[in-house]
Amino acid sequence: MRIDSQENSRSLQNSGSREPAEPARRPFLELLLGSSIVASLISYLYPVIRYLIPPAQAELGPDLVVAAKIGELRPNSGKIFPFGGRPALLILTADGKYHALSAICTHLGCTVQYRPDLHEVWCPCHNGVYSIDGANISGPPPHPLEAFDVIVKGNDLYVQRPQNT
Amino acid sequence: MSAPGNIRNWLDQRFGWDELMAFLRHKTVPIHRFSYFYFLGGMTLFLFGIQVVTGILLLMYYRPVPDGAFESVQYIMTRVPFGWLIRSIHSWGANVMILTAIAHMFSVFFLKSYRKPRELTWLSGMILLFLVLGFGFSGYLLPWNMLSLFATKVGTNMTAQVPLIGHWILVFLRGGEDVTGATLTRFFGIHVAVLPGLATLLIGLHLLLVQRFGMSVPPSVEDETKAHPEKARELRFFPNFFLRELMAWYVALAVLGCLAAFKPWELGQKADLFASAPAGIRPEWYFMFMFQTLRFLPANVGPFAGDFIGVLVFGVAAVVWTCLPFFDNDRRGRSTRWFTGVGIFALAYFVGMTVYAYLGK
Structure with a gap:
């Protein structure tokens, strides 16, 4: 053929x-x-x-959210709440003061927690430690945690980003 | 030595690169009046490649859950840059691929390319065609809209007509007694994992067999070349035929792009498990001939249900058609002409019923 x-x-x-x-x-x-x-x-x-390339996320959400009710947290404890789609940490200190911080560790992005025994904020991933004001005090975290304002209105605890004034 | 020369040497010492290239250089494609039909298989392969690429891209955003599937496709169509293009090419490409696969099958049938020694090539091709139809059927449900929900209900219900194991198949396909979110998960797994795996294996086998036996020449052309050997013409596969095929692929891609741009694939309404079936419910065009046949059948044929007879006849016809080379292995003569007649009837039935289903109402 x-x-x-x-x-x-x-x-x-x-x-x-x-x-x-x-x-x-x-x-x-x-x-x-x-x-x-x-x-x-x-x-x-x-x-x-x-x-x-994914489309840009919708706005990160409101700058002001209700994080908890008065009396919800026991003294010397913390609570994770969603803030603009990301975790944030609300702390009630033993002496009755509220602190709100970003809960995203500045080292590699784990979610931090309040350690009642240390009275400090602790990241379990690489043993990073922050003060309750968010300052990085030991371990690998390179920067402090972003701190938010806590406002008491009626029975609610509002958390908002610090206003640039 | 130059860098490309070095790489070539390296490959040659390890994989026999030059031998492979020599094989490609020697491979030829016969040239005759039916040569254009040789493009259909390659075209189907190319479209399969398009489906794989666009399918993987869709997986980046698609979510196979009842509460998220429709929304994720909506998101792809409206928010993701060029998402409408990728999804429309996937939907159009599926339909065009099934069309070229069916055209490929009928051309192989009428050119009698399935005869000895190519029985297994035909068999693997037929199984591939069934897999492609399975891709179409399973993919249809994934956007989770009303049309696909009811098409899937009807389609899976038909399997219940299979004697003895029918109900078992139905439950297996649906992931339960009814079409629910479990069916969506199941169809998703079948569509993106089971079928692609099987299809890749079979395509490999199919191509291997095509390489092993070379291109078949239809009997009429074979006679002519026997009578006039000096008239036989061949074309080098590489690069001559391959470049022609490449051109055809470029055109196909342009056609898909146009279809996607001017007729973007619809999304429809989100599936509602407790809504009535919408009017105008129908399967994709390639199942239309079966759909129309079932509409013609009376509720009962003798002691049997009409649907049962329909499913039985189509099942037997599919088995006979698949095993065709084992019946029609006669080089020439009455029986092979009889098979051609059967093929013409099958094609006419397929086209006629499909057209009637769209025009008839």
């Missing part, structure tokens, strides 16, 4: 080993074809890359 006749080899020449009459045409056509292919590939890749 397979024939290696001249007829056959002529039909194989379609790929074009024929000598071009004007040598300048081939490089030009190759450039044209190559740049078209590259351009079309970019037009396929661009939507894919844009698709993979």
Whole structure:
């Protein structure tokens, strides 16, 4: 069935080993074809890359939330509450003062907790310790925890981001 | 030595790169008046690749739970940059792929490419076609809208007609007695893990068999080349045929892009398990011929339920069609012409019933 006749080899020449009459045409056509292919590939890749970048999150939520009710926390204890989609920590100290901090450890992002035995904020992941004001006092955390304002209104404890005044 | 030369040497010493290239150089494709049909298999393979890529992209945002599936697809369609494009290409690509797969099957059928020694190529191709239909059926439910919910209810209900194990299949497919969130989870697993795994294995086998036996030449062309050997023409697979195929793929991608841009795939209404079926409920077009047939059947045929007869006939027909090369292995003669007639009837029935289902009402 397979024939290696001249007829056959002529039909194989379609790929074009024929000598071009004007040598300048081939490089030009190759450039044209190559740049078209590259351009079309970019037009396929661009939507894919844009698709993979997630849309920006909706606003981080209100700057003011109800974190707890009065009397909900026992003295010398803490509570994690959601603040703008992220965890925050509300602490009632033994002497009856409220503190609110971001609960995201500044080291590698674990959620911290209040340690009643130490009277400090502790991150279990790498033994980072913060004061109840959020200052990083020992272990690997490089920065203090962001501190929030606590406002008492009626029976509710509001937490808000410090206003830039 | 230049860097590309070094890499080539490195590959050659380890994997016999030059031998592989020599194989590619020697592989040829016969050229005759039916050669265009050789593009259909490669086209289906390309579209499968598109489905894999867009499917993986959809997985980045899709959530397979009843309370989140519809919303996540809505999110993809409206919020994610180019999400509408990716999802529409996935939906359109699925339909075009099934079309090319069916066209590929009928072209192989009428060109008699399934004859000895290619029986297993046909068999693996038929199983691939069933897998592709399974992809379509399972993927249809994933956006979790009204249409897909009821199509899945009806489709899985039909399996209950299978004698003895019918009810068991129904419960297995649905993940319970009814179509619920459990069905969604199950179909998701089937759609993105079970079927892709099986399909990849079978595509590998199918391609291996195609490489092993080369392209089949239809009997009529074979006779002509026997009579006039000097007229036989061949084309190198690489790069000549491959570049032509590549061009066809580029065109297909452009067509998909246009379809997605001008006719973005609908999302519909979120599925409600306790709502009545909406009017105009129907399966995808490739199941329409079965759907229409079942509508024609009376409630009872003799002592049997009409649906049972329908499912039985389609089941037997599918088995016979799949095993075709084992019946029709005669080089020529009455029986093979008879098979061609059966094929024409099958194609006419498929097209006729599909068209009737859309136009008839």
